[in-house]
Amino acid sequence: MHFQVTPWYSAAATASVNSPVGQLRRDKELEVELTRLRIQEVEKRIEREMMIQQRTKLDRDEYEFKPIETPAFIRPTERQTDLPRLEIQRFAGNSKSHWSFNKAFELGVENRTNDNQARLDCLIQDCDKPAKASIQHCTILEEDRGYLDTKEILRVRV
Incomplete structure (x- = not known):
């Protein structure tokens, strides 16, 4: 069997994308994508903050006086x-x-x-x-x- 796409089907598909239901679907997809990007941004901020805290701790440890036991x-x-x-x-x-x-x-x-x-x-x-x-x-x-x-x-x- 061989199926052919008729112009009526293509027009119906285009119409459904431009319809209010299609627009709602695109809005939801954009909202999901935007939420995913926000989560990535928050994760990067957290990672950056952790690196800053770690660097600060290393700097503090470097200048902290610790008596050394002489073997x-x-x-x-x-x-x-x-x-x-x-x-x-x-x-x-x-x-x-x-x-x-x-x-x-x-x-x-x-x-x-x-x-x-x-x-x-x-x-x-x-x-x-x-x-x-x-x-x-x-x-x-x-x-x-x-x-x-x-x-x-x-x-x-x-």
Whole structure:
């Protein structure tokens, strides 16, 4: 079978598109398309806002101060590189030189590191025989207690 499109059918189809019903159908299709475009626009705004918030958070995190825990294996390196040794007069245990030695040690070592083990090591190295003998046992104590006890022993025995 072979069907032919007659001019009457084409005219009817055209008429239905131009009819009020056809116009209503086109209006609904346009309304649906417009709604779809609005949804896409809102999604893009949301995405843009999320990117701005993420960028702001990254910028904030970048400038936020966070203390860094120094791993134990880095501490010896810190002692060697971050503490350029200033000449500190050695301490033999006499009371006349204790104040000047203590001040020089504070400026040369104590103020340059927070690592009490490094401070203790430097303090022992900078003491001579009598003073060194009185504090040598502090190396077996915990690093914080060992350093504080050493400073107290040197202060009291002088």
